[in-house]
Amino acid sequence: MSRNTYLFFLFGFFSLTIAACSPRAHQHDDLADPAEVPSRALTKWSVHEFFVEHDLAVVDIPAGFAVHVTDLRDGAPRTDGLLTLAFKSGEENFEVPIKEPARPGIYLAEVSFPSAGEWAWSVGIDYELVGFPSIQVFASLEERANGVTLGAEDTAGITMLKEQQWPVRMRVEAASLRELSSSIPATARVIACRTHTARIPAPLAGKLLPPATAQRIAIGQTVSAGETLGILRTPLLSAELADWESALAQAKHNKSAAEADLTTARAGLDRTEKSTNRIHDLHAKQAKSDRELEEANYLLASARGAIKAAESSLKAWDQALRELSSDHNGARHLELELRAPISGKVLFAPAASGEWLNQGELLFEIQDLSQLHVAVRVPEADLPLLGDYPQAHLHHPSTNEQIELPGAEGKLLLAAPTVHPVTHSAEVLYEIPNPGWLRPGMTLAAHLATGQTHESLAVPISAVVDDTGIDVVFVQIAGESFVRRTVRLGIRDGDRVEILEGLAVGERVVIDGAYIVHLVSLAGTIPEHSH
Numbered sequence: 423m424s425r426n427t428y429l430f431f432l433f434g435f436f437s438l439t440i441a442a443c444s445p446r447a448h449q450h451d452d453l454a455d456p457a458e459v460p461s462r463a464l465t466k467w468s469v470h471e472f473f474v475e476h477d478l479a480v481v482d483i484p485a486g487f488a489v490h491v492t493d494l495r496d497g498a499p500r501t502d503g504l505l506t507l508a509f510k511s512g513e514e515n516f517e518v519p520i521k522e523p524a525r526p527g528i529y530l531a532e533v534s535f536p537s538a539g540e541w542a543w544s545v546g547i548d549y550e551l552v553g554f555p556s557i558q559v560f561a562s563l564e565e566r567a568n569g570v571t572l573g574a575e576d577t578a579g580i581t582m583l584k585e586q587q588w589p590v591r592m593r594v595e596a597a598s599l600r601e602l603s604s605s606i607p608a609t610a611r612v613i614a615c616r617t618h619t620a621r622i623p624a625p626l627a628g629k630l631l632p633p634a635t636a637q638r639i640a641i642g643q644t645v646s647a648g649e650t651l652g653i654l655r656t657p658l659l660s661a662e663l664a665d666w667e668s669a670l671a672q673a674k675h676n677k678s679a680a681e682a683d684l685t686t687a688r689a690g691l692d693r694t695e696k697s698t699n700r701i702h703d704l705h706a707k708q709a710k711s712d713r714e715l716e717e718a719n720y721l722l723a724s725a726r727g728a729i730k731a732a733e734s735s736l737k738a739w740d741q742a743l744r745e746l747s748s749d750h751n752g753a754r755h756l757e758l759e760l761r762a763p764i765s766g767k768v769l770f771a772p773a774a775s776g777e778w779l780n781q782g783e784l785l786f787e788i789q790d791l792s793q794l795h796v797a798v799r800v801p802e803a804d805l806p807l808l809g810d811y812p813q814a815h816l817h818h819p820s821t822n823e824q825i826e827l828p829g830a831e832g833k834l835l836l837a838a839p840t841v842h843p844v845t846h847s848a849e850v851l852y853e854i855p856n857p858g859w860l861r862p863g864m865t866l867a868a869h870l871a872t873g874q875t876h877e878s879l880a881v882p883i884s885a886v887v888d889d890t891g892i893d894v895v896f897v898q899i900a901g902e903s904f905v906r907r908t909v910r911l912g913i914r915d916g917d918r919v920e921i922l923e924g925l926a927v928g929e930r931v932v933i934d935g936a937y938i939v940h941l942v943s944l945a946g947t948i949p950e951h952s953h
Contacts, residue, residue, distance in 0.1 A: 468552050471901065475488045481561055499527025506547070508545075595933045610799070626781050630775065643771075762788055818866075829854060881895065883914065884936065
């Protein structure tokens with residue numbers, strides 16, 4: 423869809439949602455045409471936004487008031503509840519209660535003033551009481567025609583009616599100073615956890631059959647640890663018998679090798695545990711850094727993983743040896759039951775049942791994506807900026823969603839222990855729970871926090887619109903008026919970005935719906951409206 427087509431559709435929709443409106447609820451026979459009655463617009467912000475349009479008042483002539491009420495928390499129009507207009511001038515005072523909105527977001531009233539002069543007034547709703555600039559009540563129509571309007575707002579700029587803002591739930595926020603953390607832009611790779619991936623090769627040559635009580639396992643299927651994946655049938659006739667004897671000898675050899683690997687792994691674990699305990703003691707005495715402690719914990723986890731891998735290998739070859747030893751007397755074939763060592767999704771499986779497979783050929787690959795590794799690559803020149811426990815933000819490729827690394831449920835595994843001699847960069851490695859959209863192999867933008875903070879003006883990143891390569895925000899100057907501001911951006915901290923130029927503290931910035939305001943600005947002016 424082209425931009426012009428989109429704009430046509432967008433504003434065609436808006437035009438259907440906007441009914442004719444003006445501050446006056448109805449006209450009187452003895453008054454001028456309502457379209458010619460002068461009026462002013464005022465806006466105040468509290469828990470709600472109050473955008474008021476009212477006729478310039480003349481003594482004893484009803485003046486139309488239209489009060490637009492928007493909940494600033496979600497941009498929705500107020501749909502029910504009492505609103506009270508209170509007026510006071512010297513000893514005179516009165517109230518005008520409005521029981522409910524005439525339609526969502528809009529309270530209508532006609533107010534008659536008993537005397538000329540300045541009248542202080544306010545709007546009350548729930549527990550909010552918001553004062554507005556005084557109303558000048560004129561003694562006659564002639565005086566009003568020659569008078570000066572008090573406190574009128576500047577309505578120049580981009581006009582976007584409340585009836586347009588409410589359907590898209592537009593929200594604004596006052597720009598404010600915040601503590602921002604400096605960060606380093608980086609690139610992150612998503613990697614499958616080694617401890618959450620299993621590859622199952624064929625221990626012998628033979629035919630792969632489906633489980634006895636189920637259909638064959640297919641790619642994409644989710645399996646549980648211990649679930650039968652298939653039956654490997656190996657014939658034991660004539661020439662294959664020699665293969666069986668060779669396989670038996672190989673199984674014995676591999677079992678012995680697995681036992682040796684397990685012994686080595688246990689020795690390595692014992693040595694690593696002692697080393698880690700020493701580092702923990704020194705860290706408690708502040709003789710070792712947080713980074714050295716994390717590296718020691720990672721090495722300990724790797725040593726424990728090596729134990730599990732060696733035990734799994736020994737168990738597999740022990741099972742194969744038992745199967746081979748028990749089935750050789752008079753058997754025509756050997757059947758090995760293949761079970762899933764972990765729970766997860768099947769990434770690889772044979773294309774068909776009954777397929778002949780050679781020894782060592784990959785049968786199944788299973789991956790548990792509930793936990794993932796994220797490796798954030800840091801340029802060598804930026805390494806001095808990292809602390810002992812670096813934290814990072816990972817950015818969704820198409821939305822503003824971010825993931826904190828390591829986060830509450832993740833952990834830091836390695837903090838840039840070595841520099842690659844070719845790329846002159848190091849990696850910070852995290853293990854995190856998968857939020858659902860991460861996949862191994864993805865490359866994403868990331869920011870590593872340096873631990874340095876400073877106070878600066880910042881807005882949500884959603885407030886910034888890329889206007890043909892220029893960063894802009896839209897500032898609300900009145901209830902239905904906006905101006906476009908070109909801004910210069912600084913660092914990004916989480917879902918906020920620093921504004922170096924183009925915006926002042928306290929100015930109200932559109933944070934949800936900024937792109938809609940941008941489209942409205944491209945379409946030109948909006949017709950005047952009346953209530």
